Amino acid sequence: xxxxxxxxxxxxxxxxxxxxxxxxxxxxxxxxxxxxxxxxxxxxxxxxxxxxxxxxxxxxxxxxxxxxxxxxxxxxxxxxxxxxxxxxxxxxxxxxxxxxxxxxxxxxxxxxxxxxxxxxxxxxxxxxxxxxxxxxxxxxxxxxxxxxxxxxxxxxxxxxxxxxxxxxxxxxxxxxxxxxxxxxxxxxxxxxxxxxxxxxxxxxxxxxxxxxxxxxxxxxxxxxxxxxxxxxxxxxxxxxxxxxxxxxxxxxxxxxxxxxxxxxxxxxxxxxxxxxxxxxxxxxxxxxxxxxxxxxxxxxxxxxxxxxxxxxxxxxxxxxxxxxxxxxxxxxxxxxxxxxxxxxxxxxxxxxxxxxxxxxxxxxxxxxxxxxxxxxxxxxxxxxxxxxxxxxxxxxxxxxxxxxxxxxxxxxxxxxxx
Amino acid sequence: xxxxxxxxxxxxxxxxxxxxxxxxxxxxxxxxxxxxxxxxxxxxxxxxxxxxxxxxxxxxxxxxxxxxxxxxxxxxxxxxxxxxxxxxxxxxxxxxxxxxxxxxxxxxxxxxxxxxxxxxxxxxxxxxxxxxxxxxxxxxxxxxxxxxxxxxxxxxxxxxxxxxxxxxxxxxxxxxxxxxxxxxxxxxxxxxxxxxxxxxxxxxxxxxxxxxxxxxxxxxxxxxxxxxxxxxxxxxxxxxxxxxxxxxxxxxxxxxxxxxxxxxxxxxxxxxxxxxxxxxxxxxxxxxxxxxxxxxxxxxxxxxxxxxxxxxxxxxxxxxxxxxxxxxxxxxxxxxxxxxxxxxxxxxxxxxxxxxxxxxxxxxxxxxxxxxxxxxxxxxxxxxxxxxxxx
Numbered sequence: 043x044x045x046x047x048x049x050x051x052x053x054x055x056x057x058x059x060x061x062x063x064x065x066x067x068x069x070x071x072x073x074x075x076x077x078x079x080x081x082x083x084x085x086x087x088x089x090x091x092x093x094x095x096x097x098x099x100x101x102x103x104x105x106x107x108x109x110x111x112x113x114x115x116x117x118x119x120x121x122x123x124x125x126x127x128x129x130x131x132x133x134x135x136x137x138x139x140x141x142x143x144x145x146x147x148x149x150x151x152x153x154x155x156x157x158x159x160x161x162x163x164x165x166x167x168x169x170x171x172x173x174x175x176x177x178x179x180x181x182x183x184x185x186x187x188x189x190x191x192x193x194x195x196x197x198x199x200x201x202x203x204x205x206x207x208x209x210x211x212x213x214x215x216x217x218x219x220x221x222x223x224x225x226x227x228x229x230x231x232x233x234x235x236x237x238x239x240x241x242x243x244x245x246x247x248x249x250x251x252x253x254x255x256x257x258x259x260x261x262x263x264x265x266x267x268x269x270x271x272x273x274x275x276x277x278x279x280x281x282x283x284x285x286x287x288x289x290x291x292x293x294x295x296x297x298x299x300x301x302x303x304x305x306x307x308x309x310x311x312x313x314x315x316x317x318x319x320x321x322x323x324x325x326x327x328x329x330x331x332x333x334x335x336x337x338x339x340x341x342x343x344x345x346x347x348x349x350x351x352x353x354x355x356x357x358x359x360x361x362x363x364x365x366x367x368x369x370x371x372x373x374x375x376x377x378x379x380x381x382x383x384x385x386x387x388x389x390x391x392x393x394x395x396x397x398x399x400x401x402x403x404x405x406x407x408x409x410x411x412x413x414x415x416x417x418x419x420x421x422x423x424x425x426x427x428x429x430x431x432x433x434x435x436x437x438x439x440x441x442x443x444x445x446x447x448x449x450x451x452x453x454x455x456x457x458x459x460x
Numbered sequence: 461x462x463x464x465x466x467x468x469x470x471x472x473x474x475x476x477x478x479x480x481x482x483x484x485x486x487x488x489x490x491x492x493x494x495x496x497x498x499x500x501x502x503x504x505x506x507x508x509x510x511x512x513x514x515x516x517x518x519x520x521x522x523x524x525x526x527x528x529x530x531x532x533x534x535x536x537x538x539x540x541x542x543x544x545x546x547x548x549x550x551x552x553x554x555x556x557x558x559x560x561x562x563x564x565x566x567x568x569x570x571x572x573x574x575x576x577x578x579x580x581x582x583x584x585x586x587x588x589x590x591x592x593x594x595x596x597x598x599x600x601x602x603x604x605x606x607x608x609x610x611x612x613x614x615x616x617x618x619x620x621x622x623x624x625x626x627x628x629x630x631x632x633x634x635x636x637x638x639x640x641x642x643x644x645x646x647x648x649x650x651x652x653x654x655x656x657x658x659x660x661x662x663x664x665x666x667x668x669x670x671x672x673x674x675x676x677x678x679x680x681x682x683x684x685x686x687x688x689x690x691x692x693x694x695x696x697x698x699x700x701x702x703x704x705x706x707x708x709x710x711x712x713x714x715x716x717x718x719x720x721x722x723x724x725x726x727x728x729x730x731x732x733x734x735x736x737x738x739x740x741x742x743x744x745x746x747x748x749x750x751x752x753x754x755x756x757x758x759x760x761x762x763x764x765x766x767x768x769x770x771x772x773x774x775x776x777x778x779x780x781x782x783x784x785x786x787x788x789x790x791x792x793x794x795x796x797x798x799x800x801x802x803x804x805x806x807x808x809x810x811x812x813x814x815x816x817x818x819x820x821x822x823x824x825x826x827x828x829x830x831x832x833x834x835x836x837x838x839x840x841x842x843x844x845x846x847x848x849x850x851x
Contacts, residue, residue, distance in 0.1 A: 112698050117591070149745060150662020156747045157661050163653035164662070164671065167721060170714045171674050174685055177692035226670065248492030256486055257493075265493065267841070272500050274837055276775025278804040279507075279826050282811045286819060287506050317503075320496050350482030380778035381804075385811060405684050412691065412782050430688045434681065441680040445673070 048120055055128040056100050060093040065136050067092025074144050083149035091148035094155045096135040103127035178434055183425035188224045188421055194428060197223015199365035200391040200421045202411070222425055224432070226391035230401035234312045234387060235376040237397060241316025242376075243369055246323030253324070254331040255353055266325075273321035281385030289386055296398060302390070303398040311387035312397070315379055319372045326371065330364030330448075333358060333455055363451040370444035374437040375390065380405040404429045507830070511823030517612035517625065518575035519582045520545055520601060524554070526564040531555045541597040544590065545607075549626035550574040574614070575607065577624040577817035583607070587816050606779040615824060619790045621804065624817035627810070629825050634792035635705060635785075635800035636774060642709025642796055643716060643773050648766050650713075651720030655762070658721070659728040660750050679718035686715045687782025695783060703784040703799040711779050723765025727758040760847030767840040771833050777804040803829045 068089030075081055084089075107123045142148075186194070201221040249269075253262055288311040296303040303309070334357050342352040358365070388400025389410060408426040465471070522542065524530065530537045534551040550573045559563055579598055581588040588596075600609040619631030654675075662668045690711035694700045700707045731754050739749035786805045790819070793800035801809070803825060810822040 058567070129835035153745050153747050157657075160653050160657035160661055163650045164657045166650055167654045167717055168671055168674060170676055170717060173693055173714075174681070174689045177689050178685065179690075181692055245492045245496055248489045249496050252486075252493045254487060265497065268497055268500060270837065271834065272496070274771065274833055275503075276776075276777065276804050276829065276833070278775070278777040278808050278811075279830065282807065282822055282826060283503055283506065285811065286510070288820075317496075317499050319501070324496070348478060348482045350485035351478070354485070371557075374680060374682075378684060380684045381808065384778075384781075385808070405682070408688070409685060409778070409781055412687075412787070427688060427692070430685055434685055437680065437682055438677060441677050442673075445676055 048124060051121075052104060052124050052127070055124070056097060056131065058137060058245070059100070059128065059131050060097045063096035063138070064089040064093035066135070066139050067148075070139060070142060071148075079144045079272040081144045082147050087152055088142065088146070088148045089331075090143065090152050091146070092135070092138050094152060095109070095138055096131050099134050100127045100131035100154070102116055103130060160406035174248070174434070176230050178427050178431050182431040185421065185428040188424070192242055194222050194224050196225065197221060198225045199223045200226055200407075202425060220421060222428075224404075224429065226393040227402060227404055227407055228432075229393055230308065230387070230391065231377060231403040231405075233397070233401060234308050234315065234383060234403055235373060237309060237312025238315035238319055238376045239369070239373060241313050242319035242323050242372055245316075246320045246372070247365065249320070249324045250327035250331055251353060251358075254328050255349070269321045269324055272317075273325070275318075277318065277379060278385070280314050280318050281383075282381055283422060284386035285309055288314055301398065304400045306386060306388040306400040307398045308387060308401040309397040311383050314386060315376055318379070318382065319375055322375060323368050323372045326368035327361070327365050330361045330368065330451065333364075333452070334360045335455060350357040361451075363447045367444035367447040367451070370447075374440040374444075377440075378405065378433060378437055380409060382403050384409050404433050408433075507823055507826055509756060510820060511825075511827040513586075514615060514820040514824035515586045515612050516609040517571040517614060518580040519608060519610050520575045520579075521570065521606040522573050523548065523568055523570050525568045526558055526566065528565075531558050534578045544594050545575055545579045545598060545601075547574040547576045547623065547625045549623045572608075572610070574625060577815060579607075580625055581816055583609070586820075615821070619792055620688065620788060620801070620809070621790060622788075624813075624815050624821070627818070627821055629803070629806065629821075629828060631789050631792040632801050632803045634805035634823070635789065635805075635827075636802040637781075638667065638705035638793055638796055639709045639712065639785075639802050640770060640774055642706055643712040644712060644766075644770060646713035647720055647769070647773075648714045651717050651723050651769075652762055654717075655721045655724030655728060656755075657751060659725050660746065660754065662673070675718045675721050682778075683715055683776055684778040684782065686711050686781030690779060690783045701797050701799075703787045703789075703801075704792055705796040705798075705800040707781050707783050708800070708802065709796070710784045711783055712776060713772040715776065715779060716815050719769040719772065720762075720766050723769070724758075724762045727761025727765065728754060730761065731757050757849050760843050762842045764840045767836055767843070771836040771840070774802075774836070775804055775829065775833055777808055781808070782807050803832075833845055 068085045070092075071081065071083075071088035073083035075085065081088075103123065106121070106128050107118075107127070111120070199221045200223055253265060257265065283305075289305050289307065291303055291311075292310050293303045309380060338356055338360060339352055342356040343349075347355065383403045383406050387406060388402050389406060390400055390402060391407075392399055392401050394401070408429050411422045411426040478555060520542075522538070524537060531554065534554045535543060538546060575583070578588045578590050579594070582590055582598055583602075598607060598733055599638075614626060615628045616633075617630050618628035619627060621627040622648075658668065658672065662671075694707050694710055695702055700710070734755050736749055739753055744752075780802060785801055786809055787799050787801060788809070789799055789801040807822055807825045807829065810818045810825065
């Protein structure tokens with residue numbers, strides 16, 4: 043029997059059953075009420091109670107069944123399972139209509155049911171975190187069982203090309219061992235991030251200062267949507283922009299000074315990444331600066347400081363924790379940014395200080411090692427998960443720090459719009 | 461500020477310097493803002509400059525005698541120059557067209573045939589690899605009006621192709637729609653329900669706080685890690701087909717879930733507590749209050765947040781590459797289990813192609829994607845402006 047007809051039978055049975063339950067429950071409640079007996083809840087609440095608790099066993103069996111198939115237990119044929127589920131539903135409908143009387147707290151039971159469903163939804167959201175953690179950590183552990191952990195953290199050569207030979211059973215004495223030293227990759231990541239922050243922090247912060255302190259309301263209303271557009275541009279588009287427009291521009295520019303630049307230079311990727319981060323830093327710092335209370339500003343102006351001095355010596359120091367948090371969030375965005383570096387930075391792990399050479403990042407290596415036709419449990423594929431684990435831990439720590447700082451800042455100034 | 465009177469008894473010599481400094485600071489801040497807006501302008505200009513030409517396509521008028529022989533070998537009846545002008549894709553399709561119109565057989569038909577990518581680039585004044593002889597031929601045709609531009613419908617109504625002039629965005633658009641349907645039907649209900657639970661029902665204890673911190677962190681995790689999750693759990697563990705809209709949509713749903721939760725919570729929080737207390741005072745249960753008195757005013761805020769989160773998911777590429785959605789997909793996906801590609805992934809694939817014609821298509825694809833995203837965001841902002849209540 044096809045999956046579609048199975049679903050059809052399941053829902054074709056469930057929905058009429060629940061509708062029938064609703065009618066039955068409500069009618070029974072109305073009958074009791076017309077006898078003049080005082081009831082706990084309203085008739086339609088009895089209807090809902092009867093419908094929901096008729097559906098509950100059916101759906102529970104259905105969900106458990108689907109999951110057991112996904113996990114690979116397929117002892118019971120699906121048709122049997124559906125028949126069992128529906129007959130359980132009919133049984134519970136029978137029991138409900140039999141037992142229900144004026145003392146049944148239908149309203150509270152419906153409330154409990156809905157609360158339970160909402161709780162399940164919240165549970166699924168939490169599961170995501172653990173899903174990420176478990177999936178990355180287990181695969182990373184597989185990787186570290188094969189390759190040395192310290193070699194990964196402190197090794198300076200990344201040369202996994204021969205890993206697939208070992209995966210194909212052709213590894214041996216004559217094949218050079220694959221090397222997984224991630225230092226050049228980490229170095230490239232931090233270097234490109236640093237370039238991006240050099241672009242984004244001054245421009246973003248100064249834009250925020252101008253917007254929150256100097257600009258008229260009219261300018262603000264016009265500029266803010268433009269910044270939102272800049273923030274909403276997908277990263278793949280920035281990547282295309284970096285690779286097709288910015289990189290050749292930089293090559294030509296440095297050619298004019300007689301300097302050789304790569305078409306996939308760290309500088310090009312970093313600058314475009316900086317442009318991407320400007321709106322993030324600008325809008326977060328703008329919120330923070332605006333939440334600095336006005337009486338602090340007025341106090342400073344009353345002491346004879348002019349506006350720029352007030353901003354530099356009073357407003358910015360008070361807003362500093364929030365600004366630091368904004369910069370940290372920008373850094374974590376830059377570290378995890380993928381498409382710009384995949385399209386505009388290099389693939390070659392390269393340990394150098396020269397921003398005009400090509401460099402690679404953690405995210406590029408993750409993409410590169412997962413896109414090919416590799417066996418899933420080859421060392422190369424698993425290395426992506428090890429790199430992912432590092433990325434996860436680093437960004438998590440940065441995020442926690444910045445969220446804590448922002449929370450403290452808002453407590454200090456008693457504003458709660460973030 | 462007028463000129464300072466130096467004879468004033470209160471005159472301080474540093475004052476002018478300080479004022480100059482303050483002015484300078486203001487201009488620096490202003491120029492920073494102008495620079496960031498200039499980036500945006502330059503970026504948009506660059507995309508339009510590269511993308512607009514892709515919306516027109518060169519067509520050339522040719523006459524074909526429809527005979528069995530010509531249909532068997534469509535490359536045979538054109539001379540050497542015309543072969544390099546007319547698209548291979550069009551010639552290949554000619555027998556199919558003739559089969560669809562049997563009355564053509566034995567007659568001479570006039571066609572506006574699709575021109576190849578190289579001659580298209582020459583017509584648009586771009587780089588090309590045509591021989592001078594062919595270029596002269598195109599110039600002749602141009603003078604006699606036998607070669608012209610038409611609106612490029614192929615771009616919107618065909619899927620990807622290895623022949624640049626025949627490649628279109630259609631399968632990517634359909635793939636994006638399917639993926640977004642999956643994402644929306646998973647992320648929006650679960651996200652809103654989670655937000656309702658956390659904001660209205662959950663007791664304020666350590667567990668709830670832990671969950672909230674967790675969700676805030678999830679919102680800031682690099683998107684590529686969600687791709688790793690999708691690969692390890694959905695594809696490897698549950699066996700969902702690789703490259704399908706289902707796996708892509710589920711991965712994106714997990715990614716946009718925290719964003720939807722955070723914005724929905726903010727919307728619920730903005731409904732004043734007095735409303736809830738009035739409800740309790742009348743003897744309503746919590747769910748009745750939430751359903752009838754908290755959700756209606758919070759709905760616009762929740763919708764806005766969801767639309768913005770979905771727009772973000774629509775432009776996301778990295779996790780989809782990891783779950784294999786960059787496959788070459790010439791035909792649009794028909795269901796959520798078949799191989800699909802999405803707009804940003806198609807942009808990524810085309811941007812890696814060596815032919816110049818693909819770069820033009822990439823920029824055009826970007827224009828389509830950006831206009832969809834900006835429309836979505838504009839709708840969200842309009843909803844927020846129109847329906848948000850200030851209490």
